[in-house]
Amino acid sequence: MTQAELTAFVEEMNEPPYRGRQIFGALQQRRLRSFDEMTDLPKEFRAKLNEHATASTLTVESRYISEDGTRRYLMKTHDGLPVETVFIPEERRDTICFSSQSGCPLQCSFCLTAKLGLLRTLTAGEIVEQIIIALNDAYGEGQRTPRGTNLVAMGAGEPMLAFDSLMKALKIMSDPKGLHIVSNRVTVSTAGIVPRIRELATIEDRPHLAISLAAPTDELRNELMPINKKWPLEELLAACKEFERSLKPNERFTFEYVMLDAVNDADEQARQLANLLNRHALRAKVNLIPHNPADPLPYRPSKPERVESFKRILESKGVHAFVRRPRGRDIYAACGQLAARRTAANPIAAMLHQLA
């Protein structure tokens, strides 16, 4: 609930409005996960809250910590569905990669989450709670976070298909009396849901946008990302061009390009990609992401010299390109790997096992 909703909620329980603000601070700033811990509330009121509401719904099933410090959490919703979240510490800031759906309805062929199909879109509460759980685990419940926190909606799910939950979660998290993570610190990654790209551009306090491209031609993109059959590249890039009008002076938007060995990493494909972006004259940068191996998927990562050559060609044609360093590969926390690890404690792996 937003602060205003919580205030209305307590008023319905015949409590003064300030109690709503107090609970909001306890949940969102002190990051408490039960009413019983809110000892500054009268005991009878806490009992009443326990009867009518719940302060947290996700449970952590398992946690893996990578040798590079990345933490991956497998959580479960109240109705038993898997949710994955990754915490990535960096020198000057932390990044939390959160999920917007359990499973995903899109069928990107290089992504393991796709194998689950859509189980359910997450609620705003379930999105916010992932961040609270990750911060509490890294720094202790309610402890100050020493670095800034960036959020990326790049975990399981297509965030643009969880639009209402996502927007509400961002509103709750940006509240200065709560987590205070403003939209400017958030990047939403989409496989290319064109109407939502247009809608996002109209939102004043909007997050940054990243688009997963994965291919420079419709023919290949149809194969790798079937959503392209609905919104092909020309239509997608036309929407990006419209979105560009909403960019701030120093803002660029990002194209993600997962690099698959001998599939989309040839020099000719780099030229095609540069020409495509240049034709639309987009103020964008391209992040090249070497594919992360995930067991049942038929792809290998591009070789480092291929990635370098691809990058050089993009740059020679005036396209800003960066190579993303994979994080948490050893714990299957890297891009496209969520749901990869098969252990009894991993609910997604268990489901994949059943599907197989």
Ligand code: SF4
């Ligand atoms: S890459 Fe993203 S949009 Fe595509 S199937 Fe995986 S989670 Fe869904």
